[in-house]
Amino acid sequence: MNFQIEQSDTHSKARAGEITTAHGKIQTPIFMPVGTVASVKSVHQRELRDDIKAQIILGNTYHLYLRPGIEILNKAGGLHKFMNWDLPILTDSGGFQVYSLSDRRKVSEEGVRFKSHIDGSYHMFSPEYSMEIQRNIGADIIMAFDELTGIPAQYKDAKRAMNVTHRWLERCKTWLNENPSLYGYEQTLYPIVQGNSFHDLRKESAEYIANFGAEGNAIGGLSVGEPEDVMYEITDLVTEILPKEKPRYLMGVGTPWNILECIALGIDQFDCVMPTRNARNGMLFTWNGVMNMKNAKWKDDFTPLDELGTSYVDSEYSKAYVRHLFISDEYLGKQIASVHNLAFYLDLVRTARKHILDGDFTQWKNQVVPKLRQRL
Template structure:
């Protein structure tokens, strides 16, 4: 994997670059749709390419390990072949799922033992097994196994967790060095900065992660309940330390406004379930604000879903009234169109952010747009 930094905004820390993988280029800043179980829920791969215009998608190590399992994954030739997706893929490490299963897991130096949410069976994720699973999945970018501390955490818990994550990272680096990809394409390891909301820990962790000299770096443990200003402060602190010549990935963030604000602080890559999950409940993102398409006020609203200049493909140019009708009658096409719209909205947003960074207008554009993005219509 290679990263080329093309331009940094004069008034903010926003960056435009290109990540090159064996499965194609990724223009940054970028949003990555989440495909937990080998699919972005309800979206065909052709639509991801043509309507959403996704450049890279995510797979989930924990869920793919449980179903369909690595025997099937390896027999298929990896996730690219299994799901018929020829673009880049990033896999998480399973660490966040272990975090979310607090009542079902036990963390030790060896790794995390957890009970499956499907049948209660016991499993162990360690740095080595997590990376071994990600080798079998065949993602272009793989994440180091880490512990994500909950919010709030005491300083001692966050510090102990951070040091555990660092020790696990050293094992991840060793495993990647001593093992080989399984499907003929390279895999890049991204370490993860942890440390809760404590600036001293985040500084220490970012410096440790930067010193590992891996192809890219990630910031984890945010968007877990902390106040938004804390997220922005910690993000900037980490970006100021992480090397400029490598991509920076802020995990699990966030709303359109969050993404623009964190781009301005130096982040290159984002993922979040919000655009697809909220779409299935009828929450639609537009340049004017967020609308609940189920509300009666949209019954005879024959304007486009988003009144911004038409940047969506023709297949997504429906009226609010039509989408309202589909949700009211429980037509499956409703959530599908809503998901496509929201994902396309996110991809258009980061694409325009890139253009604004390159032409020098990003700061003013971001400041004018963010208040609209947070408004409820």
């Protein structure tokens, strides 16, 4: 993998760059749609590529391990071929999903023993096994296996999880060095900064990760319910320490305004289930604010879904029609809303990149963020 910074903002830490992988180039800052089980919910791959213009998507190690399983993925020649997606893919390590199974898991130095949410069967993820699964998935960018703690947490618990994450990272690296790639191209390992909301732990973890010398780095353990100002404080602290010449990935964030504020703090890569999850509940993100498509105000509004939208759904369907679909519980409404939201997120980061290149990102961001937060 290669990363080149093309332009940096003079009034913030925002930068526009390009990541080169075996499956293509990614212009940053970038949002990565979440394809949990080899699909982005409600959206065809053709729509992702041609209409939404996604440059990279995310797959989930925990879910892909359970279904369809690494044997099937290996026989298919990896996730790219299995789902017919020839652009870059990033996989998480399964750490967050295992964390979310709080009543079904047990953490030890060896790894995490957990019960499947599907059938209750027991499984064990170690750093080595997470790497083996991600080798079989074949993503271009893979994540180190980590342990995170929710915010707030006890200091001793956050420190223990951080230290375990660092030790597990070394085991991930050792396993990868001893086991070559399966599909004829290299995979890039991103380590993950942990430390909860404690500034000294975040600083310690960021320094450890910076010295690890990876080709890209991630910040984990945020967007787990903490206030926005805490998210921004931790992100700002960590990006001051992580190498400026390497891409930085803020995991699981977030709203459109979160993304713009964190671009200003030096983040290059984002993912979040919010655009599709909120879409299925009738919430649409637009340049003018957030629309609740179940509101009666759209009942007889026959104007296009979003006059500023970039997707075909924005001009082909009216607000009244999409509201009707949600009120009638027709799945097409969820599909239309999902395509719209993902296209908006990609337009958001694409426009942010343009303003970084033009030299007026900070001024533009400060003008647009209040509009994005409005409820329509």
